[in-house]
Amino acid sequence: MTDLFARHRRMLEDAVQALHARRFWTPFPEVPSGKIYGETAKLDGDAAYAALLGRGFVLPGHPEQRRLGTEVSPWGEALRITYPAADAPALIAAAQGAADALASAGVETRVGACLEILVRLNRISFLLGHATMHTTGQAFAMAFQAGGPHAQDRGLEAVAVAWAEMTRYADAARWEKPQGKAAALVIDKHWTLVPAGISLAIGCNTFPTWNSYPGIFASLATGNPVIVKPHPAAILPLALTVQVARGVLAEAGLPADAILLAVDEPGAEITKPLASDPAVRLIDYTGSSAFGAWLRENARQAQIFTEETGVNSVVIAAADDFDGMCANLAFSLSLYSGQMCTSPQNLYVPAQGIDTDQGHKSFDQVAAGLAQAIDTLLADPKQAAGICGAIANPATRDRVARARDQGRVVRDGTPLLLAVEADAPVAQDECFGPVAFLIPCADADDGIARAADLAAARGAITAALYDTDDARIRRAVAAFARAGVNLSVNLTGNIFVNQSAAFSDFHVTGANPAGNASLTDTAFVATRFRRVMWRRPAAAPA
């Protein structure tokens, strides 16, 4: 059954080409427009979301021992959706039951099914937008993009990398070794792709689809049954994903149980028994380094792909467009209330101030310029809500409240701007949420060194630099490269350090403690399967 593969082959080939070229490309439009998604798409999405609320979520044939689900929208409303739930042994058994059929299906069958799943998810992007909005607190426009097309891009990217790697080497070869005057030795060899085992995708609260799709699709494409374990506060986007995927798998003649939903509730998570089960050989995890460390200690039977805690920094060395810089940073700091793994946290500014197109600016003037830019950006309450969204998790609010006492308040509210000393404990670690620290440094090179050292020691996913000195920019490029962190220089206008585009930006480098997995490089897929050969002498030549 490879007609799904044939149907989507062109998209796959374009995706492979795109990821080699690293230029802009996407088959999944990010604009939530009726002209693209169909005139009724928005209303259909509204209605579909409304129809889910207060009901039992339907996953035909899925293991079910009870129903669980206590999601409450950060925007206020309880979702009152219950999901089929089963304990770890039941989910493992179901995944094992699907393993052989998934492994022995051809590469094209699996890849074709993955591509069809992504295309069908794209069609319900409005529904996924609502589901993401009401589990993460993102405003709708962002939830549509990050929960829908941008996540689908990342899923497709993983399928494309997996496809490229699975087909990289010949799957059969005749090996003829010359023997001087004697007849050549002739051996026929055949290689089979053998999947690693059961794959566990541990989702996060803030980007349930975007952060989970790469692992889910990389594992599924390479033949590993996937147990999807959503954050208990953000189940719906992944439940919809599993629902669509199971439907496509069944239509493609593959076992629906090749993808399963592991639902639990806060305080009664089943992540640990799942992760430490000997049958689980792959774990994709997004979350705190504390739980990452638990996984490394307790799930040693598995390969673990992580995105973890980090401290993202901005070094403000000089500005040839001070207002543009402040406006750009104001947006980066405000977007989704700093609840992005790519949000800046530490802003290093020379204590003596900086040179700008508006003349010299003191440390306090830089701070005031940033605060003013945020005030301007968020002056309109409706626009502010559209940018900041809502806080996904009460713990985030508490964390920021605790941080507030540890510095001088430069701007109160969301986002909070605090001036702190470079060695302040609060600035040495991730303080996830709407807070940033303005930190005086001796000079720009000192700021670069501090930011890079912190990235190397504590992890970082993004770094930004504003500067006008080419030689210093080169030094910063080298320093952040050594620290394994992607650097954005002099961003103004409508492109932000937080943004990471599939097929072009590798998300997380894997080269510092913020994660060992890079979305989506070859290493992310290469060990999800192995090549096993059988060989025998060729029939004697006629």
Next chain:
Amino acid sequence: MTDLFARHRRMLEDAVQALHARRFWTPFPEVPSGKIYGETAKLDGDAAYAALLGRGFVLPGHPEQRRLGTEVSPWGEALRITYPAADAPALIAAAQGAADALASAGVETRVGACLEILVRLNRISFLLGHATMHTTGQAFAMAFQAGGPHAQDRGLEAVAVAWAEMTRYADAARWEKPQGKAAALVIDKHWTLVPAGISLAIGCNTFPTWNSYPGIFASLATGNPVIVKPHPAAILPLALTVQVARGVLAEAGLPADAILLAVDEPGAEITKPLASDPAVRLIDYTGSSAFGAWLRENARQAQIFTEETGVNSVVIAAADDFDGMCANLAFSLSLYSGQMCTSPQNLYVPAQGIDTDQGHKSFDQVAAGLAQAIDTLLADPKQAAGICGAIANPATRDRVARARDQGRVVRDGTPLLLAVEADAPVAQDECFGPVAFLIPCADADDGIARAADLAAARGAITAALYDTDDARIRRAVAAFARAGVNLSVNLTGNIFVNQSAAFSDFHVTGANPAGNASLTDTAFVATRFRRVMWRRPAAAPA
């Protein structure tokens, strides 16, 4: 300095093509012939080896705190060579001193240097043959091949895979995102390859170069300084390698300390302090699973690539060429006295016997046929020495002596053939050395299941099957694939289950406990470096 790259570019491209096609290819002839290596090559090699004995080995500029070396040839002679030795901190410091220059050298510079190193090693293959013979106990012809051209092939293969992966994605791109009627967003992106850190190659006694070259060359090509830690009984082949490599690196303008020799003595190994040093981020290891487990527990800061213990099996289900089968197995069991990670150990034979081209053969008749074939093969003492070589390590002799009591002797001597029951403890684990166990099974499918189960549980690098039933062969192919072990079917004549050819056979699958690394697949190189980006808005279009 990329003229080395230009000089060898054609060979590199041919290598990349070969590893994709998996057909026979090598640039390094395996025949120790003067016609190929030069009329005086043999005499030059003899003389060069003689000149090394009893002297201090020269490694200009290498860290040296003392001189060590107690190698004794398994053929009898003490080498009396001393090598410059330094403790772990000194070696780590020297490697760190070389790291930046190696990392910032271009890919072509590093790859060009690696290729030149391999070509120069090829030129001294006769010397490497002597060095390998007198540290491993291999007979000269095998030592020449395995220590010389075959090892060089594996090194080149690693360089080719590393090159392919390092150049797989664009290193710069202009990303232009359409913005409807507004001007497109245009960002210029640049990617730098960032090496993982210091690499440690832990060599083994039996194949010091063949097993170590892939890790050494994969790490060096991807920019990681390599500390080469030979087995204390097999230093010389790797010391020669380091000597050649340091010379080429210096000529290429790279730091000689990008490759270092870590010499120690039996009972005073420095492997543990090296492996557990925080700066060591890559470890390539060939050896026992016991020490592999130590590394996993104590070198958790490093990625660990291993080849470990396993139990290789042969299932004798039926034979359409009984004499050919026995002769083939006799050679496989005798070659280098079973001291190969690919040597068969457990031979499963149906208790009721098998069908052959010579009629039905009972279990005992199969056993006698094998014993007779070995006797014939090794009847001539000179030929026997050329095949069996010498025992590398006294522990191997002791191990086989202990095994002798645990079964019924079918053939005494080297190799020893014992008949044991399927559940005999001695047959459940690797018994490294010249011994094989003839094991009665209920029928051929039972033998296949036992062999595959043992491979999955205890590891295996090779499996072999003799059978005439196509359906059963298919079942065996599937069973051994699930167990992650490469299978050879019906080998007779001059091709043996022990043999693993670079550019065609992936050596070790990584899919069972016999090792997590496959020589040489993409996963072997993909995490030895990371991609780090910097990006900035493109200059406004004119």
